Structures are given as structure tokens and as C-alpha cells.
Amino acid sequence: MQGSGIEVLFLGRNFLRLLEGLWVTLRISLIAVLLSVPLGILFGMFMTIKNPITKAISRVYLECIRIMPQLVLLFIAYFGVTRAFGWNLSADISAVIVFTLWGTAEMGDLVRGALISIPKHQYDSAYALGMNKIQAFGYVVVPQTMRRLIPLTINLTTRMIKTTSLVVLIGITEVLKVGKQIIDANRFDYPTAALWVYGAIFLLYFLACWPISMLAKRLEKQWR
Amino acid sequence: MEDKVQLEVTGLVKKFGDDTILDGIDLCVHKGEVVVVLGPSGCGKSTLLRCMNGLETANEGTILLDGEEISSDGKKITQLRQKIGMVFQSYDLFPHKNIIDNITLAPVKVQKRTKKDAEEQAEKLLARVGLSEKKKAFPRELSGGQKQRVAIVRALCMKPEVMLFDEVTAALDPEMVREVLDVMLELAEQGMTMVIVTHEMQFARAIADRIVFLDNGKIVEETTPDEFFTNPKTQRAKDFLHTFAYEKRRSENNNAV
Numbered sequence A: 001m002q003g004s005g006i007e008v009l010f011l012g013r014n015f016l017r018l019l020e021g022l023w024v025t026l027r028i029s030l031i032a033v034l035l036s037v038p039l040g041i042l043f044g045m046f047m048t049i050k051n052p053i054t055k056a057i058s059r060v061y062l063e064c065i066r067i068m069p070q071l072v073l074l075f076i077a078y079f080g081v082t083r084a085f086g087w088n089l090s091a092d093i094s095a096v097i098v099f100t101l102w103g104t105a106e107m108g109d110l111v112r113g114a115l116i117s118i119p120k121h122q123y124d125s126a127y128a129l130g131m132n133k134i135q136a137f138g139y140v141v142v143p144q145t146m147r148r149l150i151p152l153t154i155n156l157t158t159r160m161i162k163t164t165s166l167v168v169l170i171g172i173t174e175v176l177k178v179g180k181q182i183i184d185a186n187r188f189d190y191p192t193a194a195l196w197v198y199g200a201i202f203l204l205y206f207l208a209c210w211p212i213s214m215l216a217k218r219l220e221k222q223w224r
Numbered sequence B: 001m002e003d004k005v006q007l008e009v010t011g012l013v014k015k016f017g018d019d020t021i022l023d024g025i026d027l028c029v030h031k032g033e034v035v036v037v038l039g040p041s042g043c044g045k046s047t048l049l050r051c052m053n054g055l056e057t058a059n060e061g062t063i064l065l066d067g068e069e070i071s072s073d074g075k076k077i078t079q080l081r082q083k084i085g086m087v088f089q090s091y092d093l094f095p096h097k098n099i100i101d102n103i104t105l106a107p108v109k110v111q112k113r114t115k116k117d118a119e120e121q122a123e124k125l126l127a128r129v130g131l132s133e134k135k136k137a138f139p140r141e142l143s144g145g146q147k148q149r150v151a152i153v154r155a156l157c158m159k160p161e162v163m164l165f166d167e168v169t170a171a172l173d174p175e176m177v178r179e180v181l182d183v184m185l186e187l188a189e190q191g192m193t194m195v196i197v198t199h200e201m202q203f204a205r206a207i208a209d210r211i212v213f214l215d216n217g218k219i220v221e222e223t224t225p226d227e228f229f230t231n232p233k234t235q236r237a238k239d240f241l242h243t244f245a246y247e248k249r250r251s252e253n254n255n256a257v
């Protein structure tokens, strides 16, 4: 029975296994995003403090996280830290930590950008109307940064979903790894399996990220 | 104009770093009085107004509003600022709020008035400046002159006792200057206490009860508008007025020939 080979996707639990594999990275991304957003907001506010010491600290953190490939960070967290301190971090926890560190840096930079884009005069007119600092921040600054930040945060989420596929390299069985296993197991019966499996993975990623990107586009248009 | 002193500046010194911008300013504004502050660019006019409502902290001297000192510490300054409206050159309305919400935000959140009360007053004020039909519009849909009129209304809705205007027409296209100045003239007629910085000389002459001429951080001349424009005492005031008098000089020359 040599058809197109697409049947390989539906043999046994194959398709379900692919979905489970995707869920592994989606779950890591979502947890990392949920942690990164509040931490990033705090970090972004921290970065706008006009103090040479806090500025230096945040600059070093941001640059380190940005210069290092995420893969190196993953290796450091999973192999390095585990060896050095004898902590037994699971691969999942290491991944969440690394992607949260990364997401916090990226989110922080977005928040900083949004905050400094608010002209000084917006603060002045809020104060001139008798608002205190908290009121000016809450009623004038935050709403204006939100409309800038929501689309950017959504884009960060899709980047996160794509980048977390790196966790395969610290031994986490995510969707690509599952795909590889399916291809290897069916190499003989289905020579075209690779095409279908990777095609399906492409589609799954697309289905996971596309609605998110569309949402970002719509919000961006709506709030221009 | 009454005798009651509304705003009193005594010995005001303001420095930015090593630069002394205001060097001992004494100025008294009575209730219902309109004081116009003139002076060359960079002489510290904006800084003076910003000190008057605590946006800048003075290095020395005192500023009293109704006998209460304006210093930039916490709770008290926000209460004092509710009595001093200020309008800036760049009509910084809040872009995320429509016109009526721009105007009622501070009355509701700061003064804790009811939304209904604030909106009623806002609508009355908008009608007075001819912008009733714009109340649901967003700032980006308004012209510069309209935005500036809304900014004035927004300040007035706090029921201030004093209004500060810092070159409110300087960023406007010429054909929109008039509509904003008319609003200010009407305010003056109704007895609002005002301190105005402007480069519109004819307007200054028409609206002012008193002209204060600032140069190098000091008040170098303080007199009535007629006296200032026809018979300035100091050379610096003469030089300053000359920069606004191209046409006049040319016609004088023509007559002489």
C-alpha cells in the first residue's frame, strides 16, 4: 500500500503525539510569557529611573541576555548550573527560567521604549491639573503605553513560541523531536513521511501563531 | 480688579545647574488682574510660570497663592495646583481620551466631583468657546486652534482662581491665533486673574493691566501697557520692541525721504 504517504500522520497515535509535542513548547512559552509580562513591566520601569547605578545594572542585564544566543543560555541553565551547584533543575524548569529571563529583558525594553515615548508635556499637563504622580501615571501614561504595548507583547509571544523549539537540544521531546521519531519509525514503509510530518508541523505552528499575529495587526490598526 | 493679592512672588531665584535663570523676581498679582510677561526668548518666562505652579522648584524665595506657600512637596502642591490653571504652548491634550473626557478627567479623579456635575460644566464651557459639537471627537481630529481652546476649557473646568498661559498661540497657524486670543480676552473681561506670556504684541497691549518686562533673569521694567509700548524706559525694552517693528520703521524711513 504505497499511497501519497499522508496516512503516516494518522497511524496509531501519531497525530496526537505531534499535538502533544507542540503543547510541550506552547506550555513553556505561555508560562514564560505570563511571567515575563509583569516582570518586564517592572524591569521597564526600573530602566527609566534616572540613576547611573540602576542604569548600569539594567544595561548589563539587557546586553548579556541579548548577546547570548538563547541556546547558550539554555545550556548554561540546564547543564552548567545543575553541575556547578548540584541543583537538580529539570529540563522544563530550566527552559522556563531561561525564556522568562529572555522575555523579561525583551518586554522590559519594550516597556521602556513605550514609557519614554510619552512626551514630558503629558506629565506636565497632568500635574498642572492637580494630579499626583500615581494619578498621572495611572490615568495618562499607562493607557497611552498600553495601546503601544499590546501589539508588541503579542509579537513577543509568537517569537517566544518559535524560539522555544530550541528546548529539543536539552532533551525535551517537543514537536520536532516527535516528528523525527515518527519519520524514523516509518522510514521503510513511508519514504515520503518526512515531507508530510514536517508539513504538518509547519501547519501546526502556523495555526498556533497566525491568529496571534492577526490579533496584533488588528490592534495596531485600531489604535494607530 | 480688586485690591486683594492673589499671587505673590518674592525674591524668586531659579538655577539650572550653574546657570541662574531667574535672579530675584518680585511680582504681585491682584485678584482679577491680567499681567503680561514679555521678554526675549530664553529669558526665563516659561520658567517663571512653571515655578508659579510648582512644576519647577525655586532655589530661593517664596511664592504665595492666597497667602499659602507653593513648594513642590507632595499633597499640598496638588491641592494648590487645582487653584492654578496652566495652558502650554503645545496643546498636549490626552490623545487616548475624547474631548469631554479630557476635560472631565481631573475634575472627577482629582476633585472627586460627580461625572454628571463635571460634564455639565464642561458642556457649558465648550459652548462658550464654540466647540459643543466636538465633545465626542478625539484630539487628533481637531485643528490646533480647536485643541488649544479645549486645553483652556480643560484648565477652566477645575474652577481655578488664577490662569497661567505660556505662549499658547506660538505653535498655531496664523489664522487660528485669533480664535484662541478671543477666548482669553473674554476670560479677562469676566474678571479671571491671569498671567500671560505671549509674543502677540497687540494682544498684549489690549489685554494687559500691567506689563512685566523680563531680561537676564530680572524684571527690568514694570508698567502699564500704554506706557510700555509708547514710552519704554529702558534701552533693553526699546531694543526688544524694535524687533517687532519692521513695517513701522520702513514707513518712517519713507516719510523721511
Ligand SMILES: Nc1ncnc2c1ncn2[C@@H]1O[C@H](COP(=O)(O)OP(=O)(O)O)[C@@H](O)[C@H]1O
Pocket (backbone or CB within 6 Å): B016, B021, B039, B040, B041, B042, B043, B044, B045, B046, B047, B048
Ligand atoms: N529643565 C531645564 N534644564 C536646564 N535648563 C533649562 C531647563 N528649562 C529651561 N532651561 C533654560 O532656562 C532658560 C530659560 O528658559 P525658558 O524659561 O524656557 O525661557 P523663555 O520661556 O523665556 O523662552 C533657557 O536658557 C533654557 O535653556
Ligand SMILES: [Mg+2]
Pocket (backbone or CB within 6 Å): B045, B046, B047, B166, B167
Ligand atoms: Mg518659553
